[in-house]
């Protein structure tokens with residue numbers, strides 16, 4: 498049974514806003530932080546829309562939805578700093594930025610607060626090394642997109658992570674309705690080490706003219722019972738995120754060719770076609786968004 502009543506989520510993008518909503522729906526008070534007020538407004542709109550959908554589907558009452566929304570505070574700097582038992586960083590996938598945020602987290606939160614990162618591939622060891630004595634409270638809490646729907650939290654411990662930090666993280670994940678599975682710190686952890694090369698290979702298949710995206714996705718959906726094909730999933734994840742994770746595998750696992758991001762993937766990223774978040778990636782969503 499989790500004793501966690503207050504958490505802070507730093508970063509209000511797709512993952513951060515999903516984490517804060519999931520925690521609030523589980524009865525936890527959340528401080529949702531982002532440096533951008535615009536991003537906070539988008540997160541609040543997403544929270545309202547998703548809760549409204551749950552009410553419409555009779556999964557919760559209006560009072561329960563209002564209570565969940567009431568548990569989330571939105572702040573450009575910080576709120577509930579002294580009460581937060583967990584601070585979960587879900588900022589952009591940039592190691593220097595994450596280290597800067599972690600050094601601020603050490604200053605801001607209590608010396609019992611767990612310092613978690615939702616990184617998809619950045620080294621937890623390297624982040625822990627940057628926070629001195631607080632290293633035993635550093636852990637990876639890797640959620641999956643869309644966070645309210647996906648059941649897994651991949652919990653990443655590094656050599657410095659204490660058993661207490663691991664235990665409390667597993668318990669909080671369960672309290673949020675998730676199934677936590679622990680893994681060791683290694684490039685891409687388990688999920689992205691297995692998933693990303695498959696997505697990258699789908700780009701190669703497209704680039705080599707094996708088939709068009711619809712056919713590649715259709716084959717993998719029906720043939721492997723995936724909920725969506727790898728190229729459609731790449732759009733959901735973000736093509737820039739896919740490319741960056743491939744680079745982490747490429748640089749971290751020491752195979753010169755094996756993990757090189759496919760040139761087709763790189764080309765789309767450089768053209769600003771990042772997937773759902775820009776309305777255009779492998780597929781074009783702009784017309785559908787305009788009529789939604």
Ligand code: 3HC
Nearest residue numbers: 547550554617640641642643645646647689724725730734
């Ligand atoms: N937030 C909240 N709920 C959402 C949502 C979101 N962003 N997106 C979808 N949902 C809900 C819908 O509201 C719907 O709920 P309902 O049952 O009340 O109707 C339910 O999920 C199903 O959605 P849809 O009917 O719109 O569509 P699908 O049935 O096709 O499901 C999907 C959409 C859940 C995204 C499904 O296609 C799926 O599971 N896809 C695979 C997702 C996946 O593999 N994610 C992991 C990515 S890897 C990752 O995140 C790690 C990172 O490090 C890269």
